[in-house]
Amino acid sequence: MxxxxxxxxxxxxxxxxxxxxxxxxxxxxxxxxxxxxxxxxxxxxxxxxxxxxxxxxxxxxxxxxxxxxxxxxxxxxxxxxxxxxxxxxxxxxxxxxxxxxxxxxxxACQPSSESDTSELFDCVLDLINQEIDTPELRALVTTILETHRERIETLPGALRHHHAYAGGFLEHIYSVTQNVLYLLNTYRGQHSSLRDPITRQLTIAGALLHDIGKLAELDAEVSNTAYTSPGELIGHIVLGRDLVRDTARELGIDLKTQWLLRLEHLVLSHQGTAANGSPKPPMTWEANLIYWADELDGNIFRLAQACQQQDDGAPFVPKSNPFGRRVYRGDLPSQSEDSS
Known part of the structure; x- marks a missing residue:
C-alpha cells in the first residue's frame, strides 16, 4: 500500500x-x-x-x-x-x-474544537437551569438546543470569520454567555434594568440563541462548508428569529408575550446595524449587552488568530489581518531560550 x-x-x-x-x-x-x-x-x-x-x-x-x-x-x-x-x-x-x-x-481532514463539546453542551444546560427561572423561557431555550444537540456539537461558528471549525458554534455561544454574565454582574448597580430578573434571563437566553439560525444557514449535506439556499437568500438572523417563533408556537407560548417579543429582538439586532445584516439596531438593555459581548468574543478570536499568523519570530504582525493594522505580539523567545 x-x-x-x-x-x-x-x-x-x-x-x-x-x-x-x-x-x-x-x-x-x-x-x-x-x-x-x-x-x-x-x-x-x-x-x-x-x-x-x-x-x-x-x-x-x-x-x-x-x-x-x-x-x-x-x-x-x-x-x-x-x-x-x-x-x-x-x-x-x-x-x-x-x-x-x-x-x-x-x-483529521477538517478543523475542530479542542474542547469536549459534549461536556460543554452539558455546561450550557446546567447554566440554563441555574439562571433561567421563567418556566416557558427555560423550556423554549432548552427545547431548541436539545432538539439540535447532535448538530450543535459539531457546527462551526462560521465558514471563515471566527470559530470556523467543528464545535466552534458551541464554543462561541458559551463564551458570549460568559461575557454577558460578567457585564450583568459588574454593572448591575448602575441601572435598575440590570437588576431586573427578566432582563438577566433574556440576556442569557439571547446569548445562547443569537446565532441559532446558523443551523439552517449552513449546509449539513456538505459538512457545513457552504450556505444553504435559505442561508444565502434570508440569512441566519431572520432564520434564527423564525426558529425561536416556531418553537414558541409549538410549545403553546402566546406569541404576544412581552418577553418573547424582546427575545426575538435580541436575535434580530445582535449584529448591531443594517450594514452588518441586522434588520433592527439593539434597542433594549439585553440587546445591547449581547451585541457588545458578541463583538468582544469575535474580536478576541480574530486577535488571537492575527498573532498566530506568519509565525516568523517577528514581534509585529503585518497589516494583512482582520484589524488592518500592525499587531504587537511581543518579542518571541529564541529557540535557544525555548530549549533551556
Whole structure:
C-alpha cells in the first residue's frame, strides 16, 4: 500500500499522497478571460489552494464530480507560497471505506474544537437551569438546543470569520454567555434594568440563541462548508428569529408575550446595524449587552488568530489581518531560550 502523508506535514516541493476535504470550489476568469477553477483543500490544521485550468485533464471531473464538503485522496506536489501553500494535482479520487485501513479519518481532514463539546453542551444546560427561572423561557431555550444537540456539537461558528471549525458554534455561544454574565454582574448597580430578573434571563437566553439560525444557514449535506439556499437568500438572523417563533408556537407560548417579543429582538439586532445584516439596531438593555459581548468574543478570536499568523519570530504582525493594522505580539523567545 502506498504511503499516505498528512497534508499538514508536507514540505516544499514534496510529492505525496494525502487525504483532504474540498472546502471551496469557485469558477473564475483571468483578466484575459480564461476560465479556471480555484479550489481550496484542507485538513485539521492546513488549507491549501489548487488551480484547474480550462483544457486540463482534470477539468471535466472538477466541474461535474468534485464536490465541496467531500473527502478525497490526492496525489500531488506541494509548494509553499506567501499565502500558505498550493498543490499541483496529479491524481484525485473520492475516498471509500477501504481508505480507513490506510489512515483516512474524517476528523483529521477538517478543523475542530479542542474542547469536549459534549461536556460543554452539558455546561450550557446546567447554566440554563441555574439562571433561567421563567418556566416557558427555560423550556423554549432548552427545547431548541436539545432538539439540535447532535448538530450543535459539531457546527462551526462560521465558514471563515471566527470559530470556523467543528464545535466552534458551541464554543462561541458559551463564551458570549460568559461575557454577558460578567457585564450583568459588574454593572448591575448602575441601572435598575440590570437588576431586573427578566432582563438577566433574556440576556442569557439571547446569548445562547443569537446565532441559532446558523443551523439552517449552513449546509449539513456538505459538512457545513457552504450556505444553504435559505442561508444565502434570508440569512441566519431572520432564520434564527423564525426558529425561536416556531418553537414558541409549538410549545403553546402566546406569541404576544412581552418577553418573547424582546427575545426575538435580541436575535434580530445582535449584529448591531443594517450594514452588518441586522434588520433592527439593539434597542433594549439585553440587546445591547449581547451585541457588545458578541463583538468582544469575535474580536478576541480574530486577535488571537492575527498573532498566530506568519509565525516568523517577528514581534509585529503585518497589516494583512482582520484589524488592518500592525499587531504587537511581543518579542518571541529564541529557540535557544525555548530549549533551556
Amino acid at each position: 502506498t504511503q499516505v502523508d498528512r497534508l499538514s506535514e508536507l514540505q516544499h516541493n514534496q510529492q505525496a499522497d494525502f487525504f483532504a476535504q474540498l472546502f471551496q470550489k469557485d469558477r473564475r476568469l483571468t483578466r484575459q478571460g480564461r476560465p479556471f477553477y480555484l479550489l481550496e483543500f484542507r485538513d485539521r490544521t492546513r488549507n491549501i489552494a489548487a488551480t484547474i485550468w480550462e483544457g486540463s485533464s482534470h477539468e471535466s471531473a472538477c466541474r461535474d464530480e468534485w464536490t465541496v464538503g467531500k473527502f478525497y485522496k490526492i496525489r500531488g506536489t506541494f509548494q509553499e507560497t506567501i499565502r500558505g501553500g498550493k498543490i499541483e494535482i496529479l491524481r484525485l479520487r473520492a475516498v471509500d471505506e477501504t481508505d480507513r485501513e490506510g489512515g483516512f479519518d474524517p476528523a
